[in-house]
Amino acid sequence: MIRTGFQNIQESYLFSEIGARVRAFQAAHPEREIVRMGIGDVTRPLPKAVTAAMEKASREMGDAATFRGYGDEQGYAFLREAVAGYYADKGVRVDPDEIFISDGAKSDLGNVLDLFSDDCTVLIPNPTYPVYVDTNVMAGRKILFYEGSGENGFTPLPDESVHADIIYICSPNNPTGAVYTREALERWVAYANREGAVILFDAAYEAFVRDPALPSSILGIPGARTCAIEVCSLSKTAGFTGTRCGYTVVPQELTRDGCSLRRLWLRRQTTKFNGVSYIVQRGAEAVFTPEGLRESRENIAYYLENAAIFGAALKKAGFSFVGGENSPYLWTKCPEGYKSWEFFDWLLSERGIVGTPGAGFGTAGEGWFRFTAFADRKSILRAAELLGK
């Protein structure tokens, strides 16, 4: 009666284990200072343009003349058009009808799997955002990994001898902060089109791409419209982790087994979803106004400056790392002879800094360590100082 995949799924202990170790350390050393760089959650408040739009929308909902009931499951046209405009500004053509507004990337990444049969083979990066693995374990799918490493800069290319039906790509990557080049994405797109695979492209960190040579969307890559679904979120772009809004783009040209995936996703969403709050959609719309974009970009610049400060401290202390330039994550090589949990314990007890052990993101993360730049400047400066002790 219970789906086998759900009977098999393991609990995720990564962040609870981190919490437990930090609490134990604090109990033993109540006088010690601790700086937290472990969780990938934003700390800067929402842009004023966004909160003003949500206040206004809240008032509208209290007035019979402006009240709104059910909206389109796919999202209001005003927001889909704003997202299409955001893509156009990047030079990427996306039709508003290909855009689906949702409560966030995590929901869409899980729910889009509804469309695919359970006997699909799934190709997932290692290390990885654990949700890619867990959602497919729940469905009982066969999972293959493609391996990141220091040698390939954690931007591995496809192994042409392997067949997959569904391919996850996250760029800028969580947890490694690595960003694929245009040429590398062209390789992935060619591979996916040849295999008939669908790429689920997680663009949650797209707003951190500052290097104009690096792609912040797969949809600008020739051929992507016949093989890629792009999932994005305002969580990191505009501080929406607690406000909840994202969007998924399913190109018109994407078909499999004679079915339009855009039509299937529309059918899924109209049947199992009722759209995002009008108030939140008005807030999201404000993100894409000149004022909202300016404020959002200031916040991103703040986090990137954090990353630069801590990155400089890491280098000075002799560490090597990936990311931190077009990403909020600094994926750091543990000192020789340290496994990631050993380094976690050392860093906590000797430096008072909390990060995330790379092994928590997959076997290829062993010996690596994730620091996040989502913190206030004072904490980052203090962490840089503590690291240099």
Add this chain to the structure above:
Amino acid sequence: MIRTGFQNIQESYLFSEIGARVRAFQAAHPEREIVRMGIGDVTRPLPKAVTAAMEKASREMGDAATFRGYGDEQGYAFLREAVAGYYADKGVRVDPDEIFISDGAKSDLGNVLDLFSDDCTVLIPNPTYPVYVDTNVMAGRKILFYEGSGENGFTPLPDESVHADIIYICSPNNPTGAVYTREALERWVAYANREGAVILFDAAYEAFVRDPALPSSILGIPGARTCAIEVCSLSKTAGFTGTRCGYTVVPQELTRDGCSLRRLWLRRQTTKFNGVSYIVQRGAEAVFTPEGLRESRENIAYYLENAAIFGAALKKAGFSFVGGENSPYLWTKCPEGYKSWEFFDWLLSERGIVGTPGAGFGTAGEGWFRFTAFADRKSILRAAELLGK
């Protein structure tokens, strides 16, 4: 590659067909007045307590001192406790840890199926809210129906000779407006416990139950905690159709195949969901304050008064119907010899009233017709007048 159920699913044409017929009529008779009683969407604005709470929460999100990032996927404790208090006021014991806040009943009713294997047999009322059928067609499950009729007042009881794994019950019912008695729900609970089935109890219209003898939750029925999941929404309770918030209760005692369903649902939600907007949760919390409850109940009373007015007009015109007393729906028997779409056309052309043909909700809806009381008073009075012509 594409899930077979998704290849098989038909488009839903009910409301688009209604729209097309209304537009065609208007084009042919631009001078004719039309009163709409077809869509089950609220029309009254949100309670002031709710909009004030959302305005305040929006401002909090713009201030670093009160900003909130990721919340618990299950929902904030303040809201889960408020919902538990709402149940306590009905005399039903529910622990806040059993409550999961979501963006609405439609999402939860679809997503909860993730937990169950695709070879489960599903038992669905006929007529029915189409989402119960479509979500299971997508998964390829075997579907059985239990038949409502004028004879059983559209509150059919279980056929003890039939086995099912998953049972849908909606009370007060959409589309029929019929409400199960306590004794009838006891029969369903006994049947589910004996068969090892799980009841998905859709309580979206619970706030319309005004008769204290009628149950507005299955969780107050002895034995329900070992067989029932209750899915509810603020859409109809407090006008949240466009604001999006609901909750699902999974009792601690509910286990199948040795698994706690509460734990599995928690695992599903932490993996494929990231919680509801903080702003919306503050609005939802305000629904359960004395002021919010008072305003919400005034709105419900308004819709029930609409139903009473139109119900009186139906009776006067010689129609018989179910519902309309503890429900916003009046499920009306079509005149002798009329099928539901024929009655739709007659009512539109001869009276200028739009409703929903019962056949759109399943074969057992043929010969019946749904009117909704979600409208402003002026429209309802006008519809009552037009009907009596």
